[in-house]
């Protein structure tokens with residue numbers, strides 16, 4: 001089974017939801033940069049203070065901050081332990097930095113799962129989630145940021161033969177079944 005995974009997709013596609021279920025079921029380290037940043041904001045740390053306003057606007061936090069968080073978590077991970085990166089990388093600079101880090105660690109990505117969903121459904125899901133960064137104007141801006149900065153990663157990983165797409169519509173269990181089928 002593939003144990004070094006990356007989840008890619010627009011905001012609200014359900015990356016966090018699926019990542020949590022899969023990581024718990026298979027004993028993988030679940031690394032969500034969104035959750036880690038929200039924890040820093042809640043703790044009122046220096047990093048959290050820098051991230052808070054950026055996240056509230058629906059923009060991307062600086063690459064250096066996010067990379068520092070990911071590097072410290074992955075470096076402590078035993079060889080063969082397995083991990084699932086959720087919401088990272090989000091632009092080409094992060095993807096290049098991640099490739100370098102994983103090369104150093106000798107732990108290459110085995111599969112990138114792209115979760116695809118229509119904008120209308122994304123908007124509805126995020127509006128009903130109701131997090132601080134989930135109002136309509138901010139969600140639309142996050143979708144633009146996704147298209148401009150994150151969507152180029154689709155061809156980046158496709159060219160490297162790592163990408164598989166799943167339809168993210170349907171119940172959580174249905175989507176989980178589609179993802180599980182890609183891992184064997």
Ligand code: B4P
Nearest residue numbers: 011012013014015016017033034060061087125129171172
């Ligand atoms: P994230 O925390 O990554 O969140 P997201 O993309 O909005 O949501 P996700 O796709 O995980 O959807 P979820 O499972 O919650 O990012 C938030 C912010 O953090 C970014 O805007 C940015 O500012 C910052 N950030 C994070 N990573 C960064 C990075 N690498 N670089 C720079 N900045 C970064 O699902 C959404 C909703 O749908 C939930 O309510 C869920 O219950 C529901 N849902 C899920 N699956 C469903 C299903 N099958 N059917 C019905 N509802 C479903």
